[in-house]
Amino acid sequence: MIAEAPWRLRGRAYICALELPDTQRQQQAGTPEALGQPGGRRSLVMYVDYSHSDVGPYHELLFIPGSFPFADGRRHPSIGRIYVSSQDSVDSGRHNWGIPKQRADFSIERGKRRDSITVTTGGDTVARLSLRHGRLALPAPGVLLPPRYRTLGQLQDNQHFLYAPASIGLMHRATVESVWGDGDNFPAIQHGNITGAAYLSRFYMRFPVARRLPATA
Numbered sequence: 001m002i003a004e005a006p007w008r009l010r011g012r013a014y015i016c017a018l019e020l021p022d023t024q025r026q027q028q029a030g031t032p033e034a035l036g037q038p039g040g041r042r043s044l045v046m047y048v049d050y051s052h053s054d055v056g057p058y059h060e061l062l063f064i065p066g067s068f069p070f071a072d073g074r075r076h077p078s079i080g081r082i083y084v085s086s087q088d089s090v091d092s093g094r095h096n097w098g099i100p101k102q103r104a105d106f107s108i109e110r111g112k113r114r115d116s117i118t119v120t121t122g123g124d125t126v127a128r129l130s131l132r133h134g135r136l137a138l139p140a141p142g143v144l145l146p147p148r149y150r151t152l153g154q155l156q157d158n159q160h161f162l163y164a165p166a167s168i169g170l171m172h173r174a175t176v177e178s179v180w181g182d183g184d185n186f187p188a189i190q191h192g193n194i195t196g197a198a199y200l201s202r203f204y205m206r207f208p209v210a211r212r213l214p215a216t217a
Contacts, residue, residue: 001088003054005096005163007207011050013200014115014131016176017042018192020065028187029065030080030100032155034215038066039075045179045189047117047129049108058086059106061119061127063187068153071160071213076153081186083119083126097163097210098156114177119186127186130177133199137170140200155215163210169203 019042020028026037044064051057062082067075083104084090093099104126109116114132118125147164154161174197181189 001055001091002095003088003092005207005209007054007092007096008052009050009054009205009207010052011048011203011205013046013048013203014129014133014174015198015200016045016131016174016179016194017196018045018189018194019043020187020189020192024188024191025065028183030063030187031065031068031078035068035078035155038068038080040066042066042195043187043192044077045129047115047131053089055086055088055092058084058089059108059117060084060089061104061106061117061129061186063189064152065187070153070162071215072162072211074148074151076151076162078153078155083121083186094156097207098154098159098161100154100156121185124182124185126182127189128178128180130179131197131199132175132177133201134173134175137172137201140167140169140171140203158215160213160215161210162213163208165205165207167200167203167205170201172199172201173197174199 048060085106090101093101104121107118117129119127151164179189
C-alpha cells in the first residue's frame, strides 16, 4: 500500500551523533555514488518508534553519513541506510521521498528509561543498540528551525527529492550504553566516537510532499 504524502506521525526517538573514521564513513555511507563523498565531520544514527503514522505503527533505524550537494545548489543531509518494520513504510518511503528503506525485523526490550534494540534481516543481525534516557525534559526546538536547516535530500531514479520534516515534542538527555553494526548492511558504528545523544518523547512530526528536481540540474 502506498500512502501519499504529506504524513503525520507520532512517537518517540533516540538521536545519536558520532564521528567515524573518514575511510569507514565513506565506504559504509550507503548513499548513491553519484552524490559523492559525505561532507561534515559528524554522522547521525536514529532509532524511531512510531506509535502512529499514515501506514500504522512501525519501528525504524537509520544512518545519515553527512551532507551532500543537491540540485537546489545547497548541501543537505541524506539517509544512507534505513530499516523499518513495515513493508507499507518501505513502499511509501521510496515513492514519496526517495528514501531507501528496507524491511527488517526489530526486537525491542524496554526497561525503566532504557531501550535495547536488535535489528535483523533474513535471520542475520544487522545492528544492536542499548540506549538510556533521563527524566528531565525540555521542549524540542525542531519546529522553530527554518526549513533550510531541516531539509534532507535523497537521490533515486535520477531525481533529487528534497523534503523538510517539522516536529514538536519533548527532549531528554540520552546515554549510549553500547552500539554495534555489522559493517556491511549497517555501518560499524562501534568504531565511532559518540559526541552527543538525545531522546525525543511524545513527538509529533509532519513529513511534507517532497520537491523533486532532475539530478542533472
